[in-house]
Amino acid sequence: MAPPAKPITSPVSDAWYPTLALLMLSIGLVVTASFFIYEATSLKRNRCLAKELITGGVASVFLGFGSLFLLLSAGVYV
Amino acid sequence: MATMPASASDLLKSFKLKTKQQELLIRVSILCLVYILAFITRLFSVLRYESMIHEFDPYFNYRTTLYLTENGFYDFWNWFDYESWYPLGRIVGGTLYPGLMVTAVLIYRILRFLRFAVHIREVCVLTAPFFASNTTLVAYFFGKEIWDSGAGLVAAILIAVCPGYISRSVAGSYDNEGVAIFALLFTFYVFVKAVNTGSLAWSLASAFGYFYMVSAWGGYVFIINLIPLYVLVLLITGRYSMRLYVAYNCMYILGMLLAMQIRFVGFQHVQSGEHMAAMGVFFLMQVFYFLDWVKHMLSDTKLFQAFLRITVTSAVAVGGIALGLGMVSGYISPWTGRFYSLLDPTYAKDHIPIIASVSEHQPTAWSSFMFDFHILLFLFPAGLYFCFKRLSDATIFIVMYGLTSMYFAGVMVRLILVATPAVCLISAIAVSATVKNLTVLLRSKNKVVQTGSTKGSGGSKSSSKALLDQSQPFQKNGAIALLFGAFYLLSRYATHCTWVTSEAYSSPSIVLAARGAHGNRVIFDDYREAYFWLRQNTPQDAKVMSWWDYGYQITAMGNRTVIVDNNTWNNTHIATVGRAMSSYEDEAIEIIRSLDVDYVLVVFGGVTGYSSDDINKFLWMVRIGGGVFPVIKEPDYLVNGEYRVDKGAAPKMLNCLIYDRARGVEIGNKDVKLEHLEEAFTTSNWIVRIYRVKPPNNRW
Numbered sequence: 001m002a003p004p005a006k007p008i009t010s011p012v013s014d015a016w017y018p019t020l021a022l023l024m025l026s027i028g029l030v031v032t033a034s035f036f037i038y039e040a041t042s043l044k045r046n047r048c049l050a051k052e053l054i055t056g057g058v059a060s061v062f063l064g065f066g067s068l069f070l071l072l073s074a075g076v077y078v
Numbered sequence: 079m080a081t082m083p084a085s086a087s088d089l090l091k092s093f094k095l096k097t098k099q100q101e102l103l104i105r106v107s108i109l110c111l112v113y114i115l116a117f118i119t120r121l122f123s124v125l126r127y128e129s130m131i132h133e134f135d136p137y138f139n140y141r142t143t144l145y146l147t148e149n150g151f152y153d154f155w156n157w158f159d160y161e162s163w164y165p166l167g168r169i170v171g172g173t174l175y176p177g178l179m180v181t182a183v184l185i186y187r188i189l190r191f192l193r194f195a196v197h198i199r200e201v202c203v204l205t206a207p208f209f210a211s212n213t214t215l216v217a218y219f220f221g222k223e224i225w226d227s228g229a230g231l232v233a234a235i236l237i238a239v240c241p242g243y244i245s246r247s248v249a250g251s252y253d254n255e256g257v258a259i260f261a262l263l264f265t266f267y268v269f270v271k272a273v274n275t276g277s278l279a280w281s282l283a284s285a286f287g288y289f290y291m292v293s294a295w296g297g298y299v300f301i302i303n304l305i306p307l308y309v310l311v312l313l314i315t316g317r318y319s320m321r322l323y324v325a326y327n328c329m330y331i332l333g334m335l336l337a338m339q340i341r342f343v344g345f346q347h348v349q350s351g352e353h354m355a356a357m358g359v360f361f362l363m364q365v366f367y368f369l370d371w372v373k374h375m376l377s378d379t380k381l382f383q384a385f386l387r388i389t390v391t392s393a394v395a396v397g398g399i400a401l402g403l404g405m406v407s408g409y410i411s412p413w414t415g416r417f418y419s420l421l422d423p424t425y426a427k428d429h430i431p432i433i434a435s436v437s438e439h440q441p442t443a444w445s446s447f448m449f450d451f452h453i454l455l456f457l458f459p460a461g462l463y464f465c466f467k468r469l470s471d472a473t474i475f476i477v478m479y480g481l482t483s484m485y486f487a488g489v490m491v492r493l494i495l496v497a498t499p500a501v502c503l504i505s506a507i508a509v510s511a512t513v514k515n516l517t518v519l520l521r522s523k524n525k526v527v528q529t530g531s532t533k534g535s536g537g538s539k540s541s542s543k544a545l546l547d548q549s550q551p552f553q554k555n556g557a558i559a560l561l562f563g564a565f566y567l568l569s570r571y572a573t574h575c576t577w578v579t580s581e582a583y584s585s586p587s588i589v590l591a592a593r594g595a596h597g598n599r600v601i602f603d604d605y606r607e608a609y610f611w612l613r614q615n616t617p618q619d620a621k622v623m624s625w626w627d628y629g630y631q632i633t634a635m636g637n638r639t640v641i642v643d644n645n646t647w648n649n650t651h652i653a654t655v656g657r658a659m660s661s662y663e664d665e666a667i668e669i670i671r672s673l674d675v676d677y678v679l680v681v682f683g684g685v686t687g688y689s690s691d692d693i694n695k696f697l698w699m700v701r702i703g704g705g706v707f708p709v710i711k712e713p714d715y716l717v718n719g720e721y722r723v724d725k726g727a728a729p730k731m732l733n734c735l736i737y738d739r740a741r742g743v744e745i746g747n748k749d750v751k752l753e754h755l756e757e758a759f760t761t762s763n764w765i766v767r768i769y770r771v772k773p774p775n776n777r778w
Contacts, residue, residue, distance in 0.1 A: 036106065037099045 014072075021069035028062030035059050108231055109218060113211045116238035120207040120248045122580050129203050129250070136252035137634035140202055142170060143179045143252075147186065147198050154179075155341075160639075166648065172341040177294030178257050181205065206247040206256030213260045214238045217499065220267040223274065224472045225507050228514060233506035239575040242450035242498035245583045255495055258295030263499050265291050265301055266479065269329060270472050276321025281328035288329065289336035292343055299352050299417060300486075300496060305329070306359035308478050317471060318366055330360050351405070351412045358397060365393045420489050442491045449578065450494050453571045454505040458484075461504030464511045480504050513564060519557040605631065608679070608766035611759050612636035616677060623655060623670065624679035632679070641673055670771055677758065678769045 012020065035055040038047075071078050095103065123132070131140050146154040155176075160167040185208075186201045214234040221230030237243060246255040265287035272280035292298045309326050312318065334347045334356075347353045369386060376382045404410035413421075447455060462480065465473040483497035605628075612622065613636050621639045622632055629640045642652050654669060670678070758770040 033103055033107075037095065037103055040102055041096070041099045 017069050017073035021066055021073050024062050024066030024069060026066075028059055028064075028066045031055060031059035031062060105227065105231065109215065109234065112214050112218075112231075112234045112238050115235075116211040116214045117207045119239055119576065119579055120210060120244060122248070124203065124249045129200060131199070131203060131252050132248070132250040133253075134628070134630050136202075136250070138630040139178055139252050139254075140199070141630075141634040142174065143182050143198060143202055146179050146183050151180075166651065175254055175292075175294055175296065175340070175342060177261070177290060177292075178205070178252070178254050180293070181257055182252075202252045203250050206251050206253075207249050209257050209260045210238070210243065210247045213243075213263055213499070216260065216263045216267055217502065220263065220270070221503055221506055221510075223267065223270055224476050224503065225510065229503075229506045229510035232509050233503045236454065236502040236506055236509075236571075237499060239572060239579075240451070240454070240498050240502055241575050241578040241583065242494045242501075244575070244579050245450070246495050248579070248583055254295040255297075258291065258297060259495065259499065261287065261291035261294050262297070262301065262496070266475070269305060269325065270475050272325035272329070273322055273471050273475075276319070276324050278324060278328060281325045282332065284325070284329045285332035285336060288333035289339075292333075292337040293340050297496060298337070300483075302333075302347075302353055302356050304479060304482060306356045307482070308475050309359050309363070311474060311478060312471065313362065313366060315474070317474075318370070322471075323363060323367055326363060327360070330356055349410060350414075351410055352414070352417055354401065354404075354410060358401075361393075361397060365389065420486060420493075439490050439492060442488050442494065446491060446494065447487075449582075450498075451501060452574045453567050454501050457505035457508045458501050460512075461506070461508035464507050465504065476500065476503055476507075509564065509568070513561065516557045516561050516564075520554060520561075604761035604766050606635065607761045608759065608768060609635035611761075612638055612677070612679075612768065615759070620676040621674055622677045622679055623673065623675040625655070628679065638677075641675065667771075676771055678771065680767050680769075 035052070038052070038055065068078070131137055142154070142157075145157065149157075155171045157170045158167060159170045182198070182202050182205050185205065186196065186198050189196050189201070214237055217237045218227075218230040218234040221227075221233035243259065246253065247259070265284055268280055268284040268287050272284050288298070288301060291301060305326070309322065312322060337343055337347055338345065348357070369389060372385060373382055376385070401410070405412065412418075451458075458480065462477060465477050480497075480500040480503075483493070483500045486493045487497035609631060612620075612632065616638060619639065621641065622636070623641045624632065625642075629642055632638060632640050642648075642655050654673070657669060757767065759768040760766070
């Protein structure tokens with residue numbers, strides 16, 4: 001017989017879902033805006049690849065987690 | 079990698095945005111917010127009731143979309159529907175505009191591919207708001223093309239909430255217009271861009287935009303007449319150029335070839351009188367080009383003048399003879415009734431009662447204009463003034479679009495929808511130009527003092543023509559007051575639009591709501607109750623007769639064959655049903671038996687006070703029936719020229735079939751005895767009543 005199983009819980013308690021969603025989405029949107037502005041208003045020569053990659057990566061991480069928590073707090077348990 | 083800033087102030091400075099970047103951020107965030115706003119303001123009925131398809135026509139579109147998802151495109155294109163218009167059937171593949179269904183199925187397939195398990199009904203319900211959001215984006219780019227980016231932003235926000243557009247594109251209104259307005263504006267934008275730049279790529283895009291419009295809606299006739307008219311106006315005002323030549327030729331030829339791929343349209347582009355203007359202007363363009371080339375070749379002016387006169391007269395003569403030959407020989411058909419009634423509004427009432435009976439086809443009242451446009455109504459002439467001050471190829475187009483569409487909106491209520499984008503764009507020009515002038519006033523004198531009264535007109539390209547010379551103190555205060563006034567007006571507009579959307583345009587009209595005796599909200603779901611009863615309790619091949627309003631819903635939800643439905647393509651068939659409804663029971667039963675009908679469905683409003691039931695539509699049944707069968711005479715049913723349904727009604731009225739069925743035992747003729755029909759089902763609020771036809775007796 002297997003030992004009695006513990007109930008599956010999420011590593012983040014569900015009271016935090018809305019707050020986390022809001023926080024991460026806003027940070028993600030701000031970094032996205034900065035990335036977008038950098039791309040749209042700088043000249044081709046002055047661009048720096050490392051800065052682009054870092055900004056894009058940070059923005060996508062935050063936006064991804066933000067939308068995950070948004071869906072969870074809205075009741076869509078993905 | 080950016081070098082590490084040496085001090086805190088340097089760090090802060092590296093975060094501060096330059097003006098160009100600020101402007102970009104403001105513009106993009108405004109557009110994103112407008113996109114989201116346009117979507118969510120159309121969701122009232124989904125939040126209040128549930129996600130379902132509204133009205134009558136969308137049910138047919140939904141049924142065809144279901145068929146398309148299940149059977150694929152080729153089966154859909156060749157579909158012959160034997161379940162409607164019994165016993166004639168209907169060639170669905172050749173008599174509809176496939177754009178809407180194909181678009182919805184495409185979105186559905188994409189979402190499925192991304193593993194979002196949506197149902198096709200959800201996609202259908204939300205297609206219209208999605209395309210409304212896309213329309214706001216196109217409006218932004220169009221405004222930017224005509225005037226500047228500030229006007230584009232104002233146009234986007236105006237069209238996002240304008241009630242004239244919302245009325246036909248709420249969530250659940252799965253109808254051609256939802257997609258068609260997007261296609262219309264997109265085609266116009268791309269064509270104006272092509273005329274402005276003269277590039278072949280944009281002309282190709284406009285041809286494909288036109289193809290999408292033809293596949294989506296019968297109103298494409300407006301495009302194929304407005305664009306040639308616009309080209310003609312440009313030619314007359316002396317604005318002929320190579321750009322115009324390239325743009326129109328490419329769009330017309332390629333667009334015409336693409337449009338002929340839709341079977342419903344077929345060869346109309348070369349055969350129908352409504353499309354002849356485009357062809358005429360096409361030939362006129364060739365004449366212009368030829369004359370230009372000859373002028374370039376010849377160096378002698380007098381010879382050229384003579385040549386010009388000869389060519390123009392001969393070209394007009396040849397064109398006139400060709401058109402005359404075409405019309406006389408019948409190859410070119412004259413204008414069809416639907417479009418002819420736009421030019422002569424009294425035509426439909428005398429000749430084609432079906433067109434006259436649709437309430438959307440009536441001329442518009444002033445209150446409708448105010449209801450649908452609010453402040454745009456007086457911003458429209460102001461915008462026209464601004465357009466005339468700065469005439470260019472693009473502003474001439476928008477002026478023409480605005481004026482012609484406003485005329486048609488006055489003729490038919492339904493066409494307010496077509497006028498909405500033009501009115502929004504022109505009003506946006508007025509708002510943007512006024513605000514820009516006012517803020518220039520505010521900023522001009524003291525460059526050091528902060529102004530803080532910009533309203534998002536994002537002007538990095540400020541076209542400040544008039545500099546203020548006098549330094550009158552109250553001019554600045556006047557400008558601030560006017561800006562506050564403009565802001566107040568716009569906020570009232572937004573409030574009005576939201577109120578209108580919530581109250582007037584969000585009812586699904588298949589589920590009714592009313593206030594009960596104690597003020598609580600009562601939901602009448604009678605229609606769906608009746609259709610599901612039909613679906614579950616009648617044999618599979620039963621045939622249902624009802625007035626054509628309900629035909630689509632019966633086939634879609636009840637899944638039974640109907641006699642006539644909303645397509646109204648066969649006037650005689652509808653007149654037969656009208657005759658059956660308005661004759662005595664004995665005559666009616668003969669017609670019913672000849673059509674092989676098993677069930678009759680009527681809508682009855684006596685108990686609930688529902689005002690749009692079959693008795694009120696009855697007069698139209700008489701008129702349409704009388705249009706084909708002279709047996710039915712309208713004066714027989716009236717008393718002193720008035721239409722009454724109570725005890726004082728005319729004798730023929732009291733005894734006819736629909737009176738028996740609909741009003742039953744409530745008023746007037748109380749002792750109605752039905753010989754050949756028996757009651758089969760009545761919904762819980764007595765709104766829909768279904769009667770079964772009794773089989774004939776076995777012996778005399």
